Amino acid sequence: MLAKTQHLFDDATRVIAGDSRWQGRTSDDYWAFVGPFGGATAATILRALIDHPQRAGDPLSLTVNFCAPIAQGAFDLDVRLVKANRSTQHWSVEMTQDGADVATLATAVFAERRPSWSHQQSTFPQAVPFEQILPYPKVAAPWVKQYDFRFVDGEPDFGGKPQAMPASAFSKLWIGDRIPRKIDVLSLMSMSDAFFARVFHARGELVPFGTVSLTTYFHADAADLAAEDTTRVLAVADAKIFHKSYGDQTGELWSPGGRLLATTTQIGYFKA
Amino acid sequence: MLAKTQHLFDDATRVIAGDSRWQGRTSDDYWAFVGPFGGATAATILRALIDHPQRAGDPLSLTVNFCAPIAQGAFDLDVRLVKANRSTQHWSVEMTQDGADVATLATAVFAERRPSWSHQQSTFPQAVPFEQILPYPKVAAPWVKQYDFRFVDGEPDFGGKPQAMPASAFSKLWIGDRIPRKIDVLSLMSMSDAFFARVFHARGELVPFGTVSLTTYFHADAADLAAEDTTRVLAVADAKIFHKSYGDQTGELWSPGGRLLATTTQIGYFKA
Numbered sequence: 387m388l389a390k391t392q393h394l395f396d397d398a399t400r401v402i403a404g405d406s407r408w409q410g411r412t413s414d415d416y417w418a419f420v421g422p423f424g425g426a427t428a429a430t431i432l433r434a435l436i437d438h439p440q441r442a443g444d445p446l447s448l449t450v451n452f453c454a455p456i457a458q459g460a461f462d463l464d465v466r467l468v469k470a471n472r473s474t475q476h477w478s479v480e481m482t483q484d485g486a487d488v489a490t491l492a493t494a495v496f497a498e499r500r501p502s503w504s505h506q507q508s509t510f511p512q513a514v515p516f517e518q519i520l521p522y523p524k525v526a527a528p529w530v531k532q533y534d535f536r537f538v539d540g541e542p543d544f545g546g547k548p549q550a551m552p553a554s555a556f557s558k559l560w561i562g563d564r565i566p567r568k569i570d571v572l573s574l575m576s577m578s579d580a581f582f583a584r585v586f587h588a589r590g591e592l593v594p595f596g597t598v599s600l601t602t603y604f605h606a607d608a609a610d611l612a613a614e615d616t617t618r619v620l621a622v623a624d625a626k627i628f629h630k631s632y633g634d635q636t637g638e639l640w641s642p643g644g645r646l647l648a649t650t651t652q653i654g655y656f657k658a
Numbered sequence: 659m660l661a662k663t664q665h666l667f668d669d670a671t672r673v674i675a676g677d678s679r680w681q682g683r684t685s686d687d688y689w690a691f692v693g694p695f696g697g698a699t700a701a702t703i704l705r706a707l708i709d710h711p712q713r714a715g716d717p718l719s720l721t722v723n724f725c726a727p728i729a730q731g732a733f734d735l736d737v738r739l740v741k742a743n744r745s746t747q748h749w750s751v752e753m754t755q756d757g758a759d760v761a762t763l764a765t766a767v768f769a770e771r772r773p774s775w776s777h778q779q780s781t782f783p784q785a786v787p788f789e790q791i792l793p794y795p796k797v798a799a800p801w802v803k804q805y806d807f808r809f810v811d812g813e814p815d816f817g818g819k820p821q822a823m824p825a826s827a828f829s830k831l832w833i834g835d836r837i838p839r840k841i842d843v844l845s846l847m848s849m850s851d852a853f854f855a856r857v858f859h860a861r862g863e864l865v866p867f868g869t870v871s872l873t874t875y876f877h878a879d880a881a882d883l884a885a886e887d888t889t890r891v892l893a894v895a896d897a898k899i900f901h902k903s904y905g906d907q908t909g910e911l912w913s914p915g916g917r918l919l920a921t922t923t924q925i926g927y928f929k930a
Contacts, residue, residue: 446904447871447925449721451765453741453748468752468760469725474870474927476725476763478750480740488740491748493723493763495871495925499902503930505824505860508898552777588777598746599719599767601873603906603925605899626780626910627877627918630771632718634875634921636908638898646899649906651923653719653767653875655746658775 393567394532395576399430401437401463408434408463412456416529421456423529424597425579429572431479431492434463436571442475443498444607445571450600451491457483473498499607510644513538513620516560533580534618536560542582544592555584555625561639562618569616569647571604574639577619578602578650584625584635585656594657598632602650606641614641631655665839666804667848671702673709673735680706680735684728688801693728695801696869697851701844703751703764706735708843714747715768716879717843722872723763729755745770771879782916785810785892788832805852806890808832814854816864827856827897833911834890841888841919843876846911849891850874850922856897856907857928866929870904874922878913886913903927 398413416426428450435441464480474497481490519536540557561577583595606614623637632653639648670685688698700722707713736752746769753762791808812829833849855867878886895909904925911920 447723449723449765449871449873451719451721451748451767453746454743468763471726474725476723476760478763488748491740491750491765493721493765493871495723497870497904497927499904502903502928503861503900504902505900506898507824507827507860507896507900552779555779588779589775598769599721599765599873599875601721601871601923603871603923605901605904605906607902610902624779626778626921628775628777628779629877630776630879630882631774632769632771632877634877636921636923649898649908649923651873651875651908651921655769656774 393563393565395563395567395573398426399433399572401430401434403437406465408465409460410463411460412458414528416532418527418529424452424600425576426529427456427490428579428600429576431463431481431490432494432575433572434465434479435477435494435496438465440467441496443473443496445604446495446497447601447603448494448575449492452597453491454487454489456489459483461489506646508638508646510640511558511620511622513558516618519560532564534562534564540587542587544586544590551590552588553590555588557581557587558622560618561621566617569614569619570611574604574648575602577621577639578637578648579652581621581623581635581637583654583656584623585628585633585658588625588628589658595654597652597654600650600652602648604648606645606647610645611647614643614645616641618642619647628656631657665835665837667835667839667845670698671705671844673702673706675709678737680737681732682735683732684730686800688804690799690801696724696872697848698801699728699762700851700872701848703735703753703762704766704847705844706737706751707749707766707768710737712739713768715745715770717876718767718769719873719875720766720847721764724869725763726759726761728761731755733761778918780910780918782912783830783892783894785830788890791832804836806834806836812859814859816858816862823862824860825862827860829853829859830894832890833893838889841886841891842883846876846920847874849893849911850909850920851924853893853895853907853909855926855928856895857900857905857930860897860900861930867926869924869926872922872924874920876920878917878919882917883919886915886917888913890914891919900928903929
């Protein structure tokens with residue numbers, strides 16, 4: 387019997403269990419221009435938490451602060467259960483390389499999600515079906531090639547014909563793994579950082595950019611995700627302000643069936 | 659010469675400097691139903707960071723995870739500079755009481771904000787002037803009395819006449835300190851948690867609620883805030899989803915002059 391071929395994303399976010407210290411390795415497949423794709427780093431941290439023997443419940447929130455560049459190669463994850471209550475867990479994770487300073491600092495909350503009154507106030511964004519849109523042409527960074535981006539609104543044309551400045555920072559697009567993979571909390575975490583920098587859209591050009599802090603909230607637990615059973619999300623992202631070298635981003639990840647799976651926000655550095 | 663009377667908010671968020679361990683004390687003036695108002699806790703943490711001798715730059719982001727109830731009285735803040743680069747600092751703060759488990763876990767980013775291309779994509783929300791709106795009548799929780807809330811949209815009537823369910827979770831309101839105090843990053847931090855729980859608005863009633871994780875981004879540095887020179891903000895808040903005992907909130911804090919000062923998001927527990 388042949389071993390099931392593992393998805394590249396699962397290779398990229400693999401962790402080796404420790405007690406409080408776990409190990410991982412950056413992935414060349416999910417490499418960005420000057421370091422690993424932040425979404426893969428965040429998903430690797432989340433995987434270590436999910437695989438942890440003390441973990442209980444589903445992820446509710448993850449905040450990742452990118453403190454310093456991450457070099458190609460191995461890293462350690464110092465995983466600590468800071469506080470556990472009856473229904474929630476609070477975690478802290480510090481990523482280091484070769485015993486040097488902390489490169490990535492994360493906090494997470496897990497929760498046993500009990501049935502309650504349920505109300506989705508946001509309305510599902512209207513969109514042309516995935517199948518009717520051409521994939522976004524692959525660009526230089528390896529991680530971008532791992533995704534199948536299909537723009538409904540705001541498809542960028544970096545370095546193309548000049549556009550009115552500033553252009554809208556809003557995007558609506560389908561996001562799937564290039565090799566389809568069922569959406570789980572790991573892919574949601576990664577996809578929540580898979581939007582192109584808003585400043586690229588607003589300026590119509592690539593400029594030096596780096597995410598500084600990323601927060602994602604999960605609005606679906608494992609049972610909800612199993613029920614959606616999908617390999618893609620409809621994603622929207624926008625920005626409110628670019629000022630003194632930093633800009634924000636907000637985003638939503640929806641199932642094709644119309645369920646809001648995750649919301650995300652980040653603040654990033656830019657040079658322009 | 660008489661000593662200048664200190665504002666209640668400054669009393670409430672006072673910290674006593676240590677090296678890595680700082681001390682504070684909960685404030686009865688900013689007490690909520692079962693613990694201190696989370697905004698005051700967050701502002702106290704931010705004050706300890708701002709007052710820290712190693713601090714450089716302005717706050718860019720603060721994430722506060724509320725891990726366990728905080729009892730009335732003294733607390734310790736274990737403040738750690740996790741990583742400093744040329745222009746950014748990454749901090750971690752753990753609040754404990756009497757050497758017990760961590761009650762509050764926070765991470766923060768400070769940055770030297772250099773001049774750059776600047777663009778405020780969001781538009782200032784239209785609003786009736788502060789002076790033309792009656793203050794929201796005071797309610798039971800002491801902390802609410804410390805603020806002057808003037809609703810432009812979505813004024814709640816908890817326990818009043820029944821309303822269509824679910825109602826909108828959107829609010830637009832002016833927020834100032836009851837005794838006017840110039841807006842600084844500390845008051846912005848606190849005000850970013852000063853919205854009534856979105857679930858109260860959506861259901862038209864008070865239900866058990868607690869913020870689990872709060873993230874605020876600052877889009878104005880000290881010079882920007884000094885230029886605004888105001889004692890109030892125009893604030894909007896909304897929610898996207900309530901599901902399986904947790905709901906989100908997004909918010910914006912604007913200066914009366916039309917500058918976006920801070921954006922915020924949180925996820926909270928509710929019982930309904």
